[in-house]
Amino acid sequence: MLETKDPGTIWRDQPEEKAxxxxxxxxxxxxxxxxxxxxxxxxxxxxxxxxxxxVMAWRFAPIHDPLLEGGFAAVIAWVVISLYRFRRRIWxxxxxxxxxxxxxxxxxxxxxxxxxxxxxRDAWLWxxxxxxxxxxxxxxLMGKAFSGPERLRDVLPLIVLLAVWTGFxxxxxxxxxxxxxxxxxxxxxx
Amino acid sequence: xxxxxxxxxxxxxxxxxxxxxxxxSGRALDRLAAGYEADPEKRHDLRQDxxxxxxxxxxxxxxxxxxxxxxxxxxxNTAVSYVNRERRRNTRLVSLEEIERTAPGEDGEPDIDRRRxxxxxxxxxxxxxxxxxxxxxxxxxxxxxxxxxxxxxxxPANIGMKIHRIKNxxxxxxxxxxxxx
Numbered sequence: 001m002l003e004t005k006d007p008g009t010i011w012r013d014q015p016e017e018k019a020x021x022x023x024x025x026x027x028x029x030x031x032x033x034x035x036x037x038x039x040x041x042x043x044x045x046x047x048x049x050x051x052x053x054x055v056m057a058w059r060f061a062p063i064h065d066p067l068l069e070g071g072f073a074a075v076i077a078w079v080v081i082s083l084y085r086f087r088r089r090i091w092x093x094x095x096x097x098x099x100x101x102x103x104x105x106x107x108x109x110x111x112x113x114x115x116x117x118x119x120x121r122d123a124w125l126w127x128x129x130x131x132x133x134x135x136x137x138x139x140x141l142m143g144k145a146f147s148g149p150e151r152l153r154d155v156l157p158l159i160v161l162l163a164v165w166t167g168f169x170x171x172x173x174x175x176x177x178x179x180x181x182x183x184x185x186x187x188x189x190x
Numbered sequence: 191x192x193x194x195x196x197x198x199x200x201x202x203x204x205x206x207x208x209x210x211x212x213x214x215s216g217r218a219l220d221r222l223a224a225g226y227e228a229d230p231e232k233r234h235d236l237r238q239d240x241x242x243x244x245x246x247x248x249x250x251x252x253x254x255x256x257x258x259x260x261x262x263x264x265x266x267n268t269a270v271s272y273v274n275r276e277r278r279r280n281t282r283l284v285s286l287e288e289i290e291r292t293a294p295g296e297d298g299e300p301d302i303d304r305r306r307x308x309x310x311x312x313x314x315x316x317x318x319x320x321x322x323x324x325x326x327x328x329x330x331x332x333x334x335x336x337x338x339x340x341x342x343x344x345x346p347a348n349i350g351m352k353i354h355r356i357k358n359x360x361x362x363x364x365x366x367x368x369x370x371x
Binding site for chain 2: 007008010011012013014016017019021102103104106107108109112113116183187
């Protein structure tokens, strides 16, 4: 004879967790994590921008070219604006308000999916560097700094790497955003 | 209007609410975390995160739903955020409907060992998409349809349909051959 074993009883009778949760420790640990991730994210962003500008300046800056200098200024402005615009995502691990976390699960989960989807589709964040890189390249080719293909050849691997990485990144992000949108649609139908 | 003005009695502080919630649902929250994370160390992190968010949330607890509903909403939502963060590393998550369509395979073997059964049940739960997971965990915690609806925000009709599926899935996978003497 076949008899159903009650999964509810199995679930509720599972052994107790050995490690205890201490609220004070949690808050301290989270604070440390927050400080540490904040620092590393800022340093990484600033470092990446400085590396890009430094490589370009090393190859082209000795010649004063308003187009090129404008390009450097645009990259730096982009970094500063991005840091300001995404300061909440950078500075705080969980930007949700205390009342948002207590919303009905469906609503909260949908909001989370939307937030992630919007982040993946963010043109400023993802298309911005590509646009700036293209503009920079045009500025170099049209400007006084472009004395011949020799200097361009030196930075070409960096530009190709950046373009390939950006291209793959865009495709991957669009796919992820599409998958998230499908899940949002499923929720809307339910 | 504050809670004090409504009831006339002093409203409990955030710490008091947190302590009550943990006293009443602490073990259930541990089980909930087990439904979202298999790795003990990561599960401990998730438990800590749930406790932190719960404590934070009581700052704005307005008493419009029960303490238990509030506690489980916060816990599930925190776990969903965790699943989303870990999403890249996770294998593909499936819906209850997909699981129902899949043959039980070797999972259909008789379960004599309780620990093995729990392992199988936990593995099944962790495969599910977050919303289905919330419903299964709440169902296993013996909550009624109204409570699950209040926690998830789905309609009772939807919950009823999902619970029907859960029962099918569980009974297909947890059949035990009873031996008669």
